[in-house]
Amino acid sequence: xxxxxxxxxxxxxxxxxxxxxxxxxxxxxxxxxxxxxxxxxxxxxxxxxxxxxxxxxxxxxxxxxxxxxxxxxxxxxxxxxxxxxxxxxxxxxxxxxxxxxxxxxxxxxxxxxxxxxxxxxxxxxxxxxxxxxxxxxxxxxxxxxxxxxxxxxxxxxxxxxxxxxxxxxxxxxxxxxxxxxxxxxxxxxxxxxxxxxxxxxxxxxxxxxxxxxxxxxxxxxxxxxxxxxxxxxxxxxxxxxxxxxxxxxxxxxxxxxxxxxxxxxxxxxxxxxxxxxxxxxxxxxxxxxxxxxxxxxxxxxxxxxxxxxxxxxx
Amino acid sequence: xxxxxxxxxxxxxxxxxxxxxxxxxxxxxxxxxxxxxxxxxxxxxxxxxxxxxxxxxxxxxxxxxxxxxxxxxxxxxxxxxxxxxxxxxxxxxxxxxxxxxxxxxxxxxxxxxxxxxxxxxxxxxxxxxxxxxxxxxxxxxxxxxxxxxxxxxxxxxxxxxxxxxxxxxxxxxxxxxxxxxxxxxxxxxxxxxxxxxxxxxxxxxxxxxxxxxxxxxxxxxxxxxxxxxxxxx
Numbered sequence: 132x133x134x135x136x137x138x139x140x141x142x143x144x145x146x147x148x149x150x151x152x153x154x155x156x157x158x159x160x161x162x163x164x165x166x167x168x169x170x171x172x173x174x175x176x177x178x179x180x181x182x183x184x185x186x187x188x189x190x191x192x193x194x195x196x197x198x199x200x201x202x203x204x205x206x207x208x209x210x211x212x213x214x215x216x217x218x219x220x221x222x223x224x225x226x227x228x229x230x231x232x233x234x235x236x237x238x239x240x241x242x243x244x245x246x247x248x249x250x251x252x253x254x255x256x257x258x259x260x261x262x263x264x265x266x267x268x269x270x271x272x273x274x275x276x277x278x279x280x281x282x283x284x285x286x287x288x289x290x291x292x293x294x295x296x297x298x299x300x301x302x303x304x305x306x307x308x309x310x311x312x313x314x315x316x317x318x319x320x321x322x323x324x325x326x327x328x329x330x331x332x333x334x335x336x337x338x339x340x341x342x343x344x345x346x347x348x349x350x351x352x353x354x355x356x357x358x359x360x361x362x363x364x365x366x367x368x369x370x371x372x373x374x375x376x377x378x379x380x381x382x383x384x385x386x387x388x389x390x391x392x393x394x395x396x397x398x399x400x401x402x403x404x405x406x407x408x409x410x411x412x413x414x415x416x417x418x419x420x421x422x423x424x425x426x427x428x429x430x431x432x433x434x435x436x437x438x439x440x441x442x443x444x445x
Numbered sequence: 446x447x448x449x450x451x452x453x454x455x456x457x458x459x460x461x462x463x464x465x466x467x468x469x470x471x472x473x474x475x476x477x478x479x480x481x482x483x484x485x486x487x488x489x490x491x492x493x494x495x496x497x498x499x500x501x502x503x504x505x506x507x508x509x510x511x512x513x514x515x516x517x518x519x520x521x522x523x524x525x526x527x528x529x530x531x532x533x534x535x536x537x538x539x540x541x542x543x544x545x546x547x548x549x550x551x552x553x554x555x556x557x558x559x560x561x562x563x564x565x566x567x568x569x570x571x572x573x574x575x576x577x578x579x580x581x582x583x584x585x586x587x588x589x590x591x592x593x594x595x596x597x598x599x600x601x602x603x604x605x606x607x608x609x610x611x612x613x614x615x616x617x618x619x620x621x622x623x624x625x626x627x628x629x630x631x632x633x634x635x636x637x638x639x640x641x642x643x644x645x646x647x648x649x650x651x652x653x654x655x656x657x658x659x660x661x662x663x664x665x666x667x668x669x670x671x672x673x674x675x676x677x678x
Contacts, residue, residue, distance in 0.1 A: 210621075214621055214622065214623055215623065217620070217622060218607065218610075218622045218623040221610045221622060222577065223577045224575075224577060224609070224610075224613040224616075225577075227610075227613055227616050227620065228616075230620050230622075231618045231620050234620055234621060235618070274577075276577075407658070408657070408658055413623065
């Protein structure tokens, strides 16, 4: 296992840091311009930018350690996401043992399978075994009130926070001919495209967005924001084709699919929050809300990306 | 107490605080954010888990803990050497006989500690709330008697959110659910205030700190409760 990032990853990170620097300068300029009547949108944007610096540093540090670093990082991201999910949905003590199983059995096992490259178990642990075992544990607790709903919620928490997120480091286990030792680039490609899509949707929406696209689910997402954000992120994906085994057209197509999945994922997760009457999953990341608020689009995009690459390139 | 035991008590306190902080996400508040002094306060909180008093303990500024004493049942905590060491040396608890028939003696014991300048952590529900459908049990009258005996003492409502989900009664393994400790504004017994009025006011002040969707559940006869009762009949 090589212990240094491929040189192309350096270019991507340099690019991201350049954009962050520019964003920081613009943010400071706007803040100074409105120093007399502080604007909540500008404050939130600046908080987001400073959190992005921290998140990119953490990513860079983790990716330096290749497969192990990426797996460990996403293990902790999964843990934080699972925690936020369970905190919101855990209502009855009859669920205690099932939730303990998610934290202490399913989460470590799933990431163990990622680390040891055991695809068969990685693919079935949660959708098959956890699906059967979690309702058994809940049922045996003896509390039958809303048993079906409770089981479904816990299963969904495990799916989103453990199963879906574990597909990100799982990209490291794919065996792609003529791309050996550079899988981390695919991981970076996916994260950069999905997160840029989120950020660009936010920027387009704040600048030009008026008509909400799905007001019942998320009042902040607008038509212009969505279309503009996804289109520009798709172009970005095409430009990044050199760090992937894809042609520019393929990269654009895959990037587009991930943007759509990420957007729809964000909508669904926002709808779930709304059904519980909360705005954010947590307050872990300053300006962004909780961990799940930041990675909800990755939850939906990662499995799709993983399988596209696995079926057509690996 | 010998030096090494004192050192051990400090070590246990620090490691337990760190462990509970990591598990629940609750961290000490800054003393600047609390607009009252540490001495002679009665912190009263909702009670749903063994972890309750530890959560109140770690959410107070570290310096403040020197004068804070959780009130705990002697019958349980004196039952073993380790338990006894932890409750007496680590938490400096005020141990009371819960099963005794003399509530006046308990009030007197707490009054003495308060008049020494200590602060107390109490749970006015009296027992741990184990019902998923009930947000807050009715208060026992002890808190009123304590207020009447100590008109100079301020009562600080505290809402502990979610700790019953970390470690419900009867479970052994804690799960890392995110908790929250909300500290409200101090209140004291008004002159001529009746027992029921004071209990109601103290209870309302505590409930006001709970998240909204849980407050709604505390209203009399929530819909879900009615349904379960219909099903049972």
